[in-house]
Amino acid sequence: MIKIICVCGARPNFMKIAPLMKAFKENGNFQILLVHTGQHYDAKMSNLFFDELNIPKPDINLEVGSGSHAVQTAEIMKRFEPVIIDFKPDYVLVVGDVNSTIACGLVAVKLGVKLIHIEAGLRSFDRTMPEEINRLLTDSISDLLFVTEQSGINNLKNEGVNSDKVHLVGNVMIDTLLANKEKAEQSDILEKMGLKKKGFAVITLHRPSNVDDMDNLGKIISAFEVIQKDLKLVFPIHPRTKKNIENSALQARVVAMTNLVLLEPVGYLDFLKLTANAAVVMTDSGGIQEETTILQVPCMTLRENTERPVTVTEGTNRLIHIDTQDILKHYNEIKANGFEVKGGIPRFWDGKAAQRIAEVLLAFSSKLQT
Ligand code: UD1
Ligand code: UDP
16 A cells, blocks of 8 residues: 555645545555645635535644744644654645645655655746745655646756656646536525626635735725626635735725625635636636636636646636736726637646546556565
8 A cells, every 4th residue: 555645734725635535545555644734724715625525534634723924834844744753654745835735745855755746837937926935845845746737847847857757647626626517506606696697707816915915905906896887796705815805994995896795715616606607707816717717717817927827828817917907908808708718628637637646656656666
């Protein structure tokens, strides 16, 4: 048996870990310990996804909670070290680019345990973004790097990473989307909210560059004030964003928008139903850029850059400056096209990424033993 500790901690990690847990179980050659760091802990940011996506209950929850980057990362490291010492895994597997990713990766390699990184190689080339630091550092210490799109392969090559370690396998986030698409169609969120298909936009925002900077958040809100006169806006709000808006003068403007509906974060199936039926999605999320590409829904990414360029070159995504007029210009263009957008499906985004990862891992481990 190949012993692996799989790590998850924040919302987007759960969609990525779900198909891996299933593929490892089906493959039969793996003994898995699932560790939740506790980086996200609200029921609607964590537990909900375990139930909906049939992820086994974590074997261990480190319960680190929130904190500054240093405090959170250090606390995860301190609490994760004894878990590795006790379980003695062959590998530690981390996904994505959150603080839990680099914290657990660093602990693993310092204990001489091989590190697997899922969603390796993505680069926004913006080092003010905390995730970019997490990506660069995690990739530089990983032994096996599983990549979702060709740009990731190119970036790792340019950084001098040995190509033997790197595998283009597709996208585990899309495995989860494809596995749950039919189930999500059963969600009654449209009826419950009185929404018509293509009669609303979905919004998500949580990047510090947008929601910790009140100037930028103000420019975005100004655009929403105009758009909501035209189209209903559905905004499941991230706790970081909620806290920031509540503590600012923007709160009154958000509340005053009569055609903007604020929601708590919603479950995966409801969110998938919302995005699949939205006229347009406005977001700064990483994963949602990928999901809208598969769903063939226009995506306005409110960011200056993306680490997922294939969603722009092949998919339905476009980058929008944090500027009220630019947001309105792109919105009007998309509206003029009847909210229709045509895009292609990136290579290997076919629902089988996790299976490919399990096969590569099995082959890699047998080679090590011979
Ligand atoms: C984190 C990730 C980000 C990812 C996002 C997904 C890092 C550096 N950032 O950002 O890459 O895109 O998750 O959603 O790892 N909070 C709650 N309840 C929770 C979780 C958080 O109220 O369950 C609040 C706390 O006030 C906390 C704040 O949200 O301080 C930020 O949480 P944190 O995990 O530090 O970063 P995110 O903004 O969620
Ligand atoms: N998502 C969700 N409910 C919401 C908002 C997002 O289930 O209210 C899902 C979304 O479909 C995607 C993931 O959360 O699968 C993206 O997570 P997030 O935007 O928090 O993080 P990022 O991808 O930016 O790291």
